[in-house]
Amino acid sequence: MSIDNLKNRNVGVQNYRMLDLEPTPKSGWGKFKRVLSRSVKLELFVGLKVTIREMFKALFMGEMHTVKYPFEKLPISPRYRAIHEMKRLLESGHYRCIGCGLCEKICISDCIKMDTRYDENQRKEVSEYTINFGRCIFCGYCAEVCPELAIVHGGRYETASEQRASYSTFEDMLTPIDKLTSQKEYPGFGWISPNADENIKKTPLAY
Amino acid sequence: MDGYIIATVIKAILILAVISALAGFGTYIERKILAFMQRRLGPMHVGPYGILQIAADGIKLFTKEDFIPSGANKIIFMVAPIITAATAFIALAAVPLLPEFTLFGVTIRPIVSDMNIGLLFVIAMMGVGLYGPLLAGMAQENKWGIIGSARTAIQFLSYEVVTGLSLLAPIMMVGSLSLIDFNEYQAGGISNWIIWTQPVAFVLFIISGFAETNRTPFDLLENEAEVISGYATEYSGMRWGMFFIGEYANMITIGFLASLIFLGGFNPLWIIPGGLAIILKVAFFFFLMLWVRAAWPHVRPDQLMWLCWKVLMPLAVVNILITGIVMMV
Numbered sequence: 268m269s270i271d272n273l274k275n276r277n278v279g280v281q282n283y284r285m286l287d288l289e290p291t292p293k294s295g296w297g298k299f300k301r302v303l304s305r306s307v308k309l310e311l312f313v314g315l316k317v318t319i320r321e322m323f324k325a326l327f328m329g330e331m332h333t334v335k336y337p338f339e340k341l342p343i344s345p346r347y348r349a350i351h352e353m354k355r356l357l358e359s360g361h362y363r364c365i366g367c368g369l370c371e372k373i374c375i376s377d378c379i380k381m382d383t384r385y386d387e388n389q390r391k392e393v394s395e396y397t398i399n400f401g402r403c404i405f406c407g408y409c410a411e412v413c414p415e416l417a418i419v420h421g422g423r424y425e426t427a428s429e430q431r432a433s434y435s436t437f438e439d440m441l442t443p444i445d446k447l448t449s450q451k452e453y454p455g456f457g458w459i460s461p462n463a464d465e466n467i468k469k470t471p472l473a474y
Numbered sequence: 475m476d477g478y479i480i481a482t483v484i485k486a487i488l489i490l491a492v493i494s495a496l497a498g499f500g501t502y503i504e505r506k507i508l509a510f511m512q513r514r515l516g517p518m519h520v521g522p523y524g525i526l527q528i529a530a531d532g533i534k535l536f537t538k539e540d541f542i543p544s545g546a547n548k549i550i551f552m553v554a555p556i557i558t559a560a561t562a563f564i565a566l567a568a569v570p571l572l573p574e575f576t577l578f579g580v581t582i583r584p585i586v587s588d589m590n591i592g593l594l595f596v597i598a599m600m601g602v603g604l605y606g607p608l609l610a611g612m613a614q615e616n617k618w619g620i621i622g623s624a625r626t627a628i629q630f631l632s633y634e635v636v637t638g639l640s641l642l643a644p645i646m647m648v649g650s651l652s653l654i655d656f657n658e659y660q661a662g663g664i665s666n667w668i669i670w671t672q673p674v675a676f677v678l679f680i681i682s683g684f685a686e687t688n689r690t691p692f693d694l695l696e697n698e699a700e701v702i703s704g705y706a707t708e709y710s711g712m713r714w715g716m717f718f719i720g721e722y723a724n725m726i727t728i729g730f731l732a733s734l735i736f737l738g739g740f741n742p743l744w745i746i747p748g749g750l751a752i753i754l755k756v757a758f759f760f761f762l763m764l765w766v767r768a769a770w771p772h773v774r775p776d777q778l779m780w781l782c783w784k785v786l787m788p789l790a791v792v793n794i795l796i797t798g799i800v801m802m803v
Contacts, residue, residue: 314769318511325513333515 343422345455348405351398352421353441360447363417364437366391370409370418378402379409396437400426410456420456485586489571490563497722498528504764511768538711545615546708554613555713558606558720562727565599568592569730570654573740573748585654593651596731597638600686604630606720607688607695611705622704625694625775632782633685633692639790640678643797644668644735653731657739664743669736674793676736678786680762683728685778688721690767694775729759 292298324330334341343349354363366383382395410419418440442450460466502517502525509516517524542548569592570585589595604626611623645651647668648659660666669676685692696704703709706717733739733755740748773781 311770315765318765318769321513322507322510325510330513331515332513335515335518 343424345422347422347424348407348410348420348456349422349424350400350420350426351409351435351440352419353437354417354419355442355444355447355450357447357450357452360444362393362437362441363415364393364396365415365417366393367414369412369414373408373412375406375408376402376404393437397434398440399432399434400428401430401432407456416458419458422455481582482586485584486567489566489586493563493566493723493726494719496726497719498532500722500725500760501531501718502528503760504767507761507764508768511765535712535715540712541710543614543616543708547613550609550613551708552713554606554610555709555716555720557609558603559716559723561599561603561606562720562723565596565603565727566723566730567599568595568653569727570657570734570740571730572752575749588652588654591651592653593641593645593656593731593735596653596727597634597641600637600724600727601630601634603720603724604634606717607705610709610717614708616707618702618707619705621701622695622707625701626705628775629685629688629692629694629778632779633682636678636682636782636786636790637686639787639794640675640682641735642790642794643672643675646794646797646801647671653734653739656735657741660738661741663741664738667736667738672736672793672797674789676732678790678793679732679736681781681786683732684763684766685782687724687728687763689725689763691770691772692778693772694778697772725760725763726756729756732759 289301292301325332355361356363366381368381368383371379371381378399378401380395380397380399381393383391384394386392405420407420413419505527506516506524517527520526520530542551567586568589570583570588572584574581574583576582607626607630608623611619611621611626613619644656648656650656656668660668684690688695694700694704696706701707706714709717730752733752737755738751740752742748743751746754
């Protein structure tokens with residue numbers, strides 16, 4: 268399955284095939300006609316044909332449906348909301364977070380806890396930052412409210428843990444400094460949509 | 475005489491070993507074929523292509539706790555699975571499995587006992603096999619078991635009739651009950667196969683064979699959706715495994731019967747030697763049972779009875795009548 272199938276969220280434009288179900292016959296003559304047509308058409312053998320066709324398709328035409336999950340994974344949408352990631356600035360490598368505290372404020376399940384202080388350059392720096400993933404409901408408000416695109420949702424969805432409360436610290440979620448070259452401009456949840464320019468309307472200044 | 479006894483014992487042990495191994499292998503094949511027909515992979519992780527899954531299942535079955543529920547009738551509960559497995563293998567005693575061959579200068583006939591009532595013996599043994607599920611269901615203090623054994627009684631008893639009647643017409647033509655005579659009757663090639671002269675009997679035999687081996691269109695005995703596991707509800711471990719082996723051995727027996735009686739048995743086919751020919755035919759019937767299981771839904775018990783007594787049995791009787799008239803004229 269390609270990523271395009273996942274991106275298409277317009278329900279109703281897919282090619283559905285309707286079953287041609289006939290109405291159940293009411294009279295005896297109608298029932299007799301249906302029995303006759305089914306016997307002459309040999310519908311049981313049509314069923315056999317369908318199953319053997321699917322078998323040949325699966326075996327020789329590569330249409331096996333199974334995904335061997337732990338070994339191979341289906342692609343997920345870039346806007347999927349899984350475990351959070353902290354992004355860095357691409358140029359300087361400094362973390363993007365400015366310590367505004369909006370994510371802590373907006374968090375509806377109270378799972379983000381942060382503390383800030385001024386560093387020697389009188390710049391806000393994050394001294395303490397934890398997310399309790401036992402409480403987090405992955406609503407995405409933190410990523411949406413973040414003005415700097417510093418906290419975003421990544422694609423790590425395998426989140427089983429041994430304890431109910433499992434905390435993640437700022438350093439855990441921050442992009443490692445040596446992986447900075449592989450950090451790309453983030454397209455996912457929290458980032459403005461690709462057609463944002465079209466959606467912008469002029470704010471009227473007066474009636 | 476001593477040699478005869480020793481040979482018979484060796485044959486019996488060999489058939490027991492080979493057929494029960496094949497029954498185990500059959501479960502693997504069934505899971506694979508059903509998976510492919512539903513575009514799944516089936517067992518994949520134990521051994522190459524999951525083939526050692528049989529060994530894993532066997533170890534699991536053997537090492538499970540041997541468990542007899544407190545409400546069950548202990549003796550009958552213990553005997554019932556043995557009846558199913560034993561009758562399934564005893565039925566194979568009168569079935570010639572392969573053509574005669576020579577090994578170390580000794581001519582071996584791969585049949586335990588070529589008795590003159592061979593076919594009747596096989597049918598009778600498969601009929602006795604009904605006591606396995608019947609007693610198993612009634613031995614446990616469990617309503618699903620009772621329903622399962624009631625269904626066993628109605629299904630096996632009525633389809634015994636169809637099996638017997640459908641086989642009567644070929645028996646009349648051949649004039650013998652020995653399966654080797656059946657085989658020799660069709661020695662002349664494909665045009666001599668009984669299926670061309672008795673197509674109705676063949677179809678009836680296949681249908682009732684599905685019912686007697688408890689395969690899908692008629693798998694009412696242990697249908698999970700309706701009666702949990704029917705007669706096998708309270709069974710686990712090796713006792714349940716014996717039911718399973720019995721069922722698969724019965725499938726193989728039905729495959730042998732159908733290919734011996736209707737499809738020319740182990741006569742050589744074009745360039746295919748006879749031994750390979752019958753193995754291919756039995757494999758086809760085994761595959762057909764799995765194929766049908768993947769494709770068709772099963773019927774209700776009342777539809778099953780309707781089909782047996784109102785359609786199949788009259789057809790079988792008419793078939794016998796017509797065969798008799800044609801033979802008289």
